[in-house]
Amino acid sequence: MTYNSILMVGCGNMAGAMLEGWLKGGVSPGTFTVMDPKRDSLPGDIPVLRDLPEEGTFDAILLGVKPQMLADVAPQLQKLTGPNTTILSILAGVQLDTLAANFPEAKANVRVMPNLAVSLGKAPVALAEAGLDEGGRNDLYEFMAHLGTPSWVGEDQFDLVTALAGSGPGFVYRFIDALKVAATELGLEEDQARELAIAMTEGASALASQSEHDPGKLADMVASPGGVTRKGLDVLDKDDAMVRLMTDCLRAARDRSMEMAREARG
Numbered sequence: 001m002t003y004n005s006i007l008m009v010g011c012g013n014m015a016g017a018m019l020e021g022w023l024k025g026g027v028s029p030g031t032f033t034v035m036d037p038k039r040d041s042l043p044g045d046i047p048v049l050r051d052l053p054e055e056g057t058f059d060a061i062l063l064g065v066k067p068q069m070l071a072d073v074a075p076q077l078q079k080l081t082g083p084n085t086t087i088l089s090i091l092a093g094v095q096l097d098t099l100a101a102n103f104p105e106a107k108a109n110v111r112v113m114p115n116l117a118v119s120l121g122k123a124p125v126a127l128a129e130a131g132l133d134e135g136g137r138n139d140l141y142e143f144m145a146h147l148g149t150p151s152w153v154g155e156d157q158f159d160l161v162t163a164l165a166g167s168g169p170g171f172v173y174r175f176i177d178a179l180k181v182a183a184t185e186l187g188l189e190e191d192q193a194r195e196l197a198i199a200m201t202e203g204a205s206a207l208a209s210q211s212e213h214d215p216g217k218l219a220d221m222v223a224s225p226g227g228v229t230r231k232g233l234d235v236l237d238k239d240d241a242m243v244r245l246m247t248d249c250l251r252a253a254r255d256r257s258m259e260m261a262r263e264a265r266g
Contacts, residue, residue: 003143004031007058007080009073011036011048014090015064017119018147019043025121025146033058057082061106067091067264074102081105086132086140088112092162093260096130096155108132110140111158113166114147123148124165128155159261163253171249176201 008015011034020043023029029044039048057080065073070091081087087099087109099109108131117123125144129152132140137152144150153161176197183193208215223229236242 002139003059005056005058006032006060006062007053008032008034008036008062008064009052009077010064010066011039011042012064014114014116014118015062016042017116018062018090018114019046021118021121021123021147024119027143027146036064052076053080056080058085060086060088062088063091065091067094067260070094070098070102070264077103078105083107086110086136090114091264092166093159093257093262094264095158095261096128098264100130106131108136111155112144113158113162115166115169117169118147121146121148125150126153126158126161126165127151128153128158159257160250160254162257163250167253171246172201 008019011019016039019032019034022031023044029046032044032046033049033053034042034046035049035052037050042048061077061081063070063073081103083105085103085106087103087106089099089110090112094111096109096111099111100106103109108129110130110132111126111128113126115123118125125147127140127144127150129137129140141150141152151161151165179197179200180190180193183197184190188196208218211218213221219233223233
């Protein structure tokens with residue numbers, strides 16, 4: 001199936017970034033109907049509805065409300081959900097069986113985990129589905145490719161993927177900020193430290209995405225024995241400090257996602 005009519009229910013930071021990414025990717029503004037009582041304007045001059053449409057069915061309905069609002073909004077969406085409608089959910093912790101229970105008439109349910117880089121077409125987009133045939137999976141993959149790099153994920157791994165690909169930018173931003181703060185404390189002006197930290201991270205990320213080498217190998221290639229970089233890496237590598245920190249970080253985020261899934265089940 002193709003996606004010619006999409007109802008976006010809620011258009012906050014993440015859903016708004018997805019909309020921006022689709023429009024930049026060439027999807028027609030006329031594809032989207034957007035309901036959000038808090039938005040005054042949208043890119044592409046798309047009108048903003050304050051309430052849900054009274055009638056009609058859609059190829060897809062994107063759920064962009066808070067997870068705890070699902071039980072309230074789902075009954076209102078039943079009349080807009082036809083046998084060919086795919087439910088696209090960016091609701092953290094809401095699992096496929098919960099979506100199926102709330103949208104029994106839908107053709108398929110899909111969990112989508114992007115991050116804010118979708119607005120640039122540069123995000124990983126994790127997808128887990130129930131109800132799509134091979135053609136439907138291909139169509140959805142192609143549609144999500146406007147936002148970055150889609151990846152099909154088993155739902156049993158979705159919480160961990162959420163921690164890595166969805167929450168990951170927050171951890172990277174914290175790392176960049178820590179570099180800025182450290183450089184400032186050691187003598188650089190704050191603005192210059194920020195500029196250098198961001199530019200360095202951007203370049204390193206671009207090289208990692210294009211290199212034939214694993215990032216761990218790239219780190220070793222940068223570091224000459226006894227050199228400047230190696231001295232710094234020795235701090236990060238001692239007792240696997242960086243690996244242990246990131247493991248704890250991802251575990252905490254994964255476990256919170258699992259906890260939210262239990263809360264969504266009531």
